[in-house]
Amino acid sequence: MKKITPFLLVLTLFFTLNGCSSDDNGGSGPAPLPKVTANTTVNAPTLSSPDETVWDSVSTTTLDISSSTAPKRAVSKPATISTNITVQAINKNDSLYLRLQWDDNDFSVWKDYYSVSDTSPLNFTWNNWSDEDQLYVMFDGAPGGGWDVWNWRVLTTGTDNLAEGFRYRNDTLIRDAGDAPVASINDTLPGGRNPRYVDTLLSAFNGYILPLDSLTSTYYNSTGWTVGQKVPGWIIDRSLKTAPATRRNSRLDIKAVSNYNTELKKYTVVLARALNTGYDDDIDMSSMSSITAKIGIFNNQDDFNLGGSNRGFTVNFTLILK
Numbered sequence: 466m467k468k469i470t471p472f473l474l475v476l477t478l479f480f481t482l483n484g485c486s487s488d489d490n491g492g493s494g495p496a497p498l499p500k501v502t503a504n505t506t507v508n509a510p511t512l513s514s515p516d517e518t519v520w521d522s523v524s525t526t527t528l529d530i531s532s533s534t535a536p537k538r539a540v541s542k543p544a545t546i547s548t549n550i551t552v553q554a555i556n557k558n559d560s561l562y563l564r565l566q567w568d569d570n571d572f573s574v575w576k577d578y579y580s581v582s583d584t585s586p587l588n589f590t591w592n593n594w595s596d597e598d599q600l601y602v603m604f605d606g607a608p609g610g611g612w613d614v615w616n617w618r619v620l621t622t623g624t625d626n627l628a629e630g631f632r633y634r635n636d637t638l639i640r641d642a643g644d645a646p647v648a649s650i651n652d653t654l655p656g657g658r659n660p661r662y663v664d665t666l667l668s669a670f671n672g673y674i675l676p677l678d679s680l681t682s683t684y685y686n687s688t689g690w691t692v693g694q695k696v697p698g699w700i701i702d703r704s705l706k707t708a709p710a711t712r713r714n715s716r717l718d719i720k721a722v723s724n725y726n727t728e729l730k731k732y733t734v735v736l737a738r739a740l741n742t743g744y745d746d747d748i749d750m751s752s753m754s755s756i757t758a759k760i761g762i763f764n765n766q767d768d769f770n771l772g773g774s775n776r777g778f779t780v781n782f783t784l785i786l787k
Contacts (some may be wrong), residue, residue: 482614488557498757501526503554503561505566509712510555510562512626512722514757515733520564523553530567530762530777544775558787561750562737565601565760569732572725573598573765574620574673576652577698579660584690589659593698597621600628600734601761601769604748605781607632613748614638615719615736620646624674627704629707632746638769641746643716645708648699651675660696668694677702740786750786758784766777 498672504523511517527549547568555562576597579589600617607613611634616622622629630641662680664670668689675697705713706720723734741751750756759781766775 482533490547490696490775492673497783498634499526499528499781499782500550501528501554501758502554503644503787505556505787506556507555508774509557510564510734510735510737511736512720512735513632515564515724515735519555520553523564524557526552528779528782529553529758530760530779532772532774541736546762546775550760550762550779552760554624554784556740559751560737560739561786562735564733564735565600565602566731567762568730568765569725569762569764570730571596571765572619572727575695575697576620576767579651579696581692581694581700582658584692587685587690589696591653591658591698593661596677596765596767597696597735598732598765599763599767600656600736601763602736603633603759603761604750604784605757607634607748608746610634615738617719617721617734617736618703619723619725619732620673620697621646622717623721623723623734624701625703626650626721627713627717628721629717629749630715633769636770641715641718643714645702645705645712645714647705647717648701649677651696651698660698663696670696673697674703675700675710677704688772697722715742715746716740718744718747755783755785757781766773 483705497537507519507522510519529549530547533544549566550567551767553564574597575595577593578595579591582588582590598619603612603713614631614633615628616631617628625647627647632639653659654661660684663684665679665681667684667687677700695749705717719736719738721734721736725732740748759779761778764775
């Protein structure tokens with residue numbers, strides 16, 4: 466026994482040392498977060514398009530998207546979202562600009578739409594199960610705790626070139642201050658089937674944006690409708706993007722411009738907000754050199770806490786601001 470003991474001690478020491486040396490991060494703890502670095506030398510985008518040439522000079526970082534990444538771990542199902550998202554950042558004129566691109570198999574813009582079910586008499590079906598594509602950019606350290614959230618939605622914010630501000634804490638999204646929404650529900654008439662409003666173009670309407678300044682409730686005897694024809698389920702106030710900041714408040718202080726490429730099946734979205742908005746519910750990034758962030762994409766889903774294959778997030782990453 467006395468001859469075996471030294472051998473066992475040496476063997477134990479060997480495996481202990483090799484176990485430590487196999488640590489992916491050299492035994493120094495958790496691996497560092499991925500980094501996205503904001504460009505501070507190029508000109509600020511004009512937000513005239515998501516594909517301005519200024520972005521050609523800005524480095525791109527690709528981040529993996531996972532449907533099992535928090536918040537609210539998802540149910541294991543076949544993925545219907547992109548496996549990654551590319552991120553570019555510019556810090557200029559006291560504002561942060563983010564350009565994000567990801568694959569999406571469908572342009573899901575018909576949230577809660579109506580479809581013609583009969584033309585004589587004219588009747589509709591309300592498809593209130595239908596939703597829209599969304600993007601969430603989240604920054605750790607919101608006032609009062611939690612995350613400062615930029616939420617872009619293809620129909621109910623993006624059609625007025627805006628995104629909506631929230632804070633996320635204790636598994637709850639809290640909307641930033643402001644009473645003026647971009648979109649309001651085009652609710653049903655008594656009976657719960659037909660839309661209260663259609664566009665003044667009546668049956669000639671073929672778009673997905675129902676503008677607030679182009680509504681009529683008198684359409685019952687109009688002609689030319691076809692079975693399956695769609696009427697939007699949300700009314701869009703297109704005046705907010707140019708409204709005074711006092712009307713938009715912190716709820717709508719994020720500017721946006723976007724595009725969906727039907728051939729490539731890809732979204733490109735540019736978001737922009739002042740580093741310091743002056744609002745109590747927005748994080749002040751003006752003096753920060755970096756901040757922890759993460760990004761979520763939603764494919765035809767609007768429930769933030771609903772896990773599943775239609776929703777995915779990146780891991781936390783470090784956004785280098787300067």
